[in-house]
Amino acid sequence: MQTLLLNKDQVRRLIDMRQVIGAVEDAYRAYSSNQVAQPDYIGIHLPDGRGEIDFKLGYHKQAEMISMKAHSGGFANNPEQHGVPNSMGTILLFDATSCALICILDGSLITGFRTGASGAVSVKALARKNSRVIASIGTGNQARMQIRAISRIMQIDEIHAWSRTSAALAAYKQDIEREFNIPVTLAASKKDAVENADILITTTRGKGDLVQANWVKPGTHIVAIGTDQRGKQELEPEIFRNAKIVVDSISQCSQKGETFHPLANNIITMDDIHGEIGEVLLGAKSGRTNDEEITIFDSTGMAIQDNTTARSIYQNALANNVGAFFSFFE
Amino acid sequence: MQTLLLNKDQVRRLIDMRQVIGAVEDAYRAYSSNQVAQPDYIGIHLPDGRGEIDFKLGYHKQAEMISMKAHSGGFANNPEQHGVPNSMGTILLFDATSCALICILDGSLITGFRTGASGAVSVKALARKNSRVIASIGTGNQARMQIRAISRIMQIDEIHAWSRTSAALAAYKQDIEREFNIPVTLAASKKDAVENADILITTTRGKGDLVQANWVKPGTHIVAIGTDQRGKQELEPEIFRNAKIVVDSISQCSQKGETFHPLANNIITMDDIHGEIGEVLLGAKSGRTNDEEITIFDSTGMAIQDNTTARSIYQNALANNVGAFFSFFE
Numbered sequence: 064m065q066t067l068l069l070n071k072d073q074v075r076r077l078i079d080m081r082q083v084i085g086a087v088e089d090a091y092r093a094y095s096s097n098q099v100a101q102p103d104y105i106g107i108h109l110p111d112g113r114g115e116i117d118f119k120l121g122y123h124k125q126a127e128m129i130s131m132k133a134h135s136g137g138f139a140n141n142p143e144q145h146g147v148p149n150s151m152g153t154i155l156l157f158d159a160t161s162c163a164l165i166c167i168l169d170g171s172l173i174t175g176f177r178t179g180a181s182g183a184v185s186v187k188a189l190a191r192k193n194s195r196v197i198a199s200i201g202t203g204n205q206a207r208m209q210i211r212a213i214s215r216i217m218q219i220d221e222i223h224a225w226s227r228t229s230a231a232l233a234a235y236k237q238d239i240e241r242e243f244n245i246p247v248t249l250a251a252s253k254k255d256a257v258e259n260a261d262i263l264i265t266t267t268r269g270k271g272d273l274v275q276a277n278w279v280k281p282g283t284h285i286v287a288i289g290t291d292q293r294g295k296q297e298l299e300p301e302i303f304r305n306a307k308i309v310v311d312s313i314s315q316c317s318q319k320g321e322t323f324h325p326l327a328n329n330i331i332t333m334d335d336i337h338g339e340i341g342e343v344l345l346g347a348k349s350g351r352t353n354d355e356e357i358t359i360f361d362s363t364g365m366a367i368q369d370n371t372t373a374r375s376i377y378q379n380a381l382a383n384n385v386g387a388f389f390s391f392f393e
Numbered sequence: 394m395q396t397l398l399l400n401k402d403q404v405r406r407l408i409d410m411r412q413v414i415g416a417v418e419d420a421y422r423a424y425s426s427n428q429v430a431q432p433d434y435i436g437i438h439l440p441d442g443r444g445e446i447d448f449k450l451g452y453h454k455q456a457e458m459i460s461m462k463a464h465s466g467g468f469a470n471n472p473e474q475h476g477v478p479n480s481m482g483t484i485l486l487f488d489a490t491s492c493a494l495i496c497i498l499d500g501s502l503i504t505g506f507r508t509g510a511s512g513a514v515s516v517k518a519l520a521r522k523n524s525r526v527i528a529s530i531g532t533g534n535q536a537r538m539q540i541r542a543i544s545r546i547m548q549i550d551e552i553h554a555w556s557r558t559s560a561a562l563a564a565y566k567q568d569i570e571r572e573f574n575i576p577v578t579l580a581a582s583k584k585d586a587v588e589n590a591d592i593l594i595t596t597t598r599g600k601g602d603l604v605q606a607n608w609v610k611p612g613t614h615i616v617a618i619g620t621d622q623r624g625k626q627e628l629e630p631e632i633f634r635n636a637k638i639v640v641d642s643i644s645q646c647s648q649k650g651e652t653f654h655p656l657a658n659n660i661i662t663m664d665d666i667h668g669e670i671g672e673v674l675l676g677a678k679s680g681r682t683n684d685e686e687i688t689i690f691d692s693t694g695m696a697i698q699d700n701t702t703a704r705s706i707y708q709n710a711l712a713n714n715v716g717a718f719f720s721f722f723e
Contacts, residue, residue: 064477071722105432107452107459109489116492118450118461122437129437131448131463133485135492145491147394153494153721155463155483159439161475162446162465164483167497169721389717391483391499392401 065388069168069380077379078176078372080215086371087180088344090123091311095341098124099367114138114149121366122159123374129157130370132170154373164391166377170369173376177368179208181311181340182264182286183216185360188343188350189309190262190284195220198260200253200274200297201267202226202235205288207242209264214243222247223256227271254278262286269295276301284351285359287321298359300325306357308336309343315363322361395718399498399710407709408506408702410545416701417510418674420453421641425671428454429697444468444479451696452489453704459487460700462500484703494721496707500699503706507698509538511641511670512594512616513546515690518673518680519639520592520614525550528590530583530604530627531597532556532565535618537572539594544573552577553586557601584608592616599625606631614681615689617651628689630655636687637667639678645693652691 069077093099099121106117114137122129136150152170157163186194195218199206202224213219222239224247226232236247250256257263257278262285265274269289276299279285285306289297303325310316313336317326325331338348340360351358380386399407423429429451436447444467452459466480482500487493516524527543529536529552536554543549552569554577556562566577580586587593587608592615595604599619606629609615615636619627633655640646643666647656655661668678670690681688710716 068719068721070720100437102435102437105435105448105450107430107432107450107489109492110454113490114492116459116487118435118448120435120437120448124440129446131461133461133487133494135487138491141491145488145493147491147493148722151492151494151722153485157446157463157465158475159437160443161468161471161477162439162444162481163475163477164463164481171722387719389398389719390400391398392478392481392501 064163064392065390066164067166067377067380067386068389069166069376069386071169071171073380073385074169074172074376077376077385078172080176080180080212082375083176083180083372084183084212084215086375087177087184087368090365090367090371091184091341092344093123093125094312094365094367095339095345101366104366119366119369121370123367123370126374127159128370128374129159130366130373131155132366132369134170134174154369156373156377168373168376173369173372175204175208177372178205178288178362178364179212181362181368182209182288183212185286185309185340186213186262186284187216188340189358189360191282191351191354194261194284196259196261197222198256198263199224200256200263200265201289202231203266205266206235206264207238209266209286209288210239210243210245214245219245221245223250223259225250225253225256265289265297267297269297273297273299274302275299279357281355281357283357285357287359287361290321291363292319296324297321300328300330303331303359306359307351308359308361309338309340310336310361311340311363312365313339316361320361320363394493394722395720396494397496397707397710397716398719399496399706399716401499401501403710403715404499404502404706407706407715408502410506410510410542412705413506413510413702414513414542414545416705417507417514417698420695420697420701421514421671422674423453423455424642424695424697425669425675431696434696449696449699451700453697453700456704457489458700458704459489459492460696460703461485462696462699464500464504484699486703486707498703498706503699503702505534505538507702508535508618508692508694509542511692511698512539512618513542515616515639515670516543516592516614517546518670519688519690521612521681521684524591524614526589526591527552528586528593529554530586530593530595531619532561533596535596536565536594537568539596539616539618540569540573540575544575549575553580553589554578555580555583555586595619595627597627599627603627603629604632605629609687611685611687613687615687617689617691620651621693622649626654627651630658630660633661633689636689637681638665638689638691639667639670639673640691641670641693642695643669646691650691650693
């Protein structure tokens, strides 16, 4: 009995955004067809402002694969005091037919990739086919990851970007133009960015001013990434009133996603949630039906996305003889 | 940043029951002095009668150590169909100051050792000092582990053992007499075994006939191990009526330990639970105060026992240059 070990460099070489998009679609379809078990995650908040560590468990029934992702974040003093990143991750994969531990892989890259892929999956399913212009509210790692993923599945002519700080905005413009050769316009305001967009992506920490409803033009697809827990918000709830609302998980998004806010403000009811993205992918619910409707994809992130993404990397490693084997028992 | 890997053979060589007893005492003291965070465990029950896998998280604040134990069990077809044991375990240790993953060790031996040690800790704290005779109801691995631990902290003159099957009983006698040189008497009935005991240990699956109250002589210390979830029971609840009841965790034992049954039957109230073993070790609660009282230690098992036991093994490995290092990131 051998366990495959994959370090961060190996994961970086084995991960392929096109495959991750496929893995995330697999995860969404499985979730919305009762092929997933995902208990509530457990975690520990460390004292003294240190940060937290969470453990997220997912079981993909069809693939007979169990994943556990340990993920820590918020340890701002780590680089200086301990010589390690402020955020780290490790994923365990178990063959569910025996519960043998088949792979341990660095998990610090996968969350970013699978979250980026989620936006692209929603664009395929919900954005207008003639979409060419993206507004990016937020210019951090995940804002870049969204472009990395979406550029794989459509042609992006232009990005209007906005950030609270001009230094972050300038860095984003430089990185995106160099890596993807897509021109980035520095927006003077959120409003300026949003008004120009076919697709609006929000990836902030969800603590700033809200995107206002009257900025969003008909036909826009909104990818709402930043809000994954209570206390975060990126969109004026009014945007939801007449939009087609698609979520990764109805239970999660109604409790801690962007969708929580219009529900709490009685702007929508649960019945106004069109469905889960998995249902759209399965054909059980419609996608976009005309060029005028505003579509919203609310992503809170699910353990099963880690599961299918890690499985794809594991299979790539086996196929390419990458990684080291270790025997935990004879 | 390096992670130490320890396989089962290495853990077996590094584990020392005397140290495990100390580690479990440390765990109990920490738990009863608010130095432990232990979220509810999460798990997945596999379909088709396969078994389950659980993930148990513990944080020892003083030691700044976080542990996660993945433990699977009940996979009866594993040896034949998959060439792996029916139960497997893996423990991750994180330095809580940074949440760096410092050790991954095979966890299949630790549960047995730390559970054995828990009985010995209770014997030190609660049994009569002149105890010499043990009754063992149950003759499986954990019954042996209890003797391995208790023989480290007292002289055992004789064991009266009982099992449902005579083959298991004969194997137990042979193993115990060879390994520990303690004579084992095969009891004709549970009653015969219990009536002879200074210390009564119950380690069955908790599905059989109950030990009856009128069999238990004054001054007996009872180590109740087998009941760790609803549906299991080893003792007639009447035994609790006038006994000194000590538990590993009040919240766990009142919900799913042996102590649940006398509570559910209104034989005792929560106020009749004398306290947690950690409180006794800390001196906050008395131990045994005379030779006549019946003491009961109800053990359901806690993640923090895995934490302190694994930490002790990790430290032994570092001190003895055992194990292999792996870098999950640069």
